[in-house]
Amino acid sequence: MSNEQPPSEQPPPDTASDRLLADMLxxxxxxxxxxxxxxxxxxxxxxxxxxxxxxVHGVTNEYEAARDSDDPRALDQFLDNLADGFHLEDVRALRMATAAVQAAMGRIALAARERGMSPDRIAAETGYTASRITQFIREEKQRRAAGDQ
Structure with a gap:
């Protein structure tokens, strides 16, 4: 447990250098x-x-807009700009994050279903099909049941 206080409850800086640093920040x-x-x-x-x-949401929105644009150059321009801004380690980080989300998708889908969302709504919000969402949920229930034994 941290002893750090929220900023509003922290005591004022004691020294001139602490006050200078706090003011600069x-x-x-x-x-x-x-x-x-x-x-x-x-x-x-x-x-x-x-x-x-x-x-991620900004990239997703820009990609969808470029893909759906009437301008035939929009997608190529978007992809060129995206490639200019990414380094190889960024690509690896995104691929690993994608793999982690994919591995957790059963848990994510089941939690949403337990909150009352329909498979159709979960599918619409995640980009999966409703049948794939149903499969994720079924597999997660099986995983949980196997862990309870």
Whole structure:
């Protein structure tokens, strides 16, 4: 258990150098927030300049838009930009994350089903078919039952 207090409950810095550091960090945080807000107001969809793999939903939305675009060059342009922003270690990290989510998909689907979601809704939200979701759920129930023995 950490003894660290939330920022609002931390005592004020004791020394001049601690106060200087706290003030500088506060200014950097304020600058980052204001810069991001200005970029967002100008239409920047990535105002914090996150690496492409750090904004998975943004990449997904941009990919779908490029894929569905009437402009035949949109997908190639998107893929070129994506390739320019990725390093090999980024690709590995995404592949490993994908494998982890795939391995957990039965647990994820069953938890959603236990919260009352239908297989059709789970499928719509995850991009799987309803029959695959049903299979994930069945396999997860079997896994749990085998663990209970």
């Amino acid at each position: 506060g200014l950097f945080n304020r600058y980052e927030r204001e810069t991001a807000a200005a970029r967002a107001s100008q239409g920047d969809t990535n105002p914090y300049d996150l690496a492409p793999y750090e904004d």
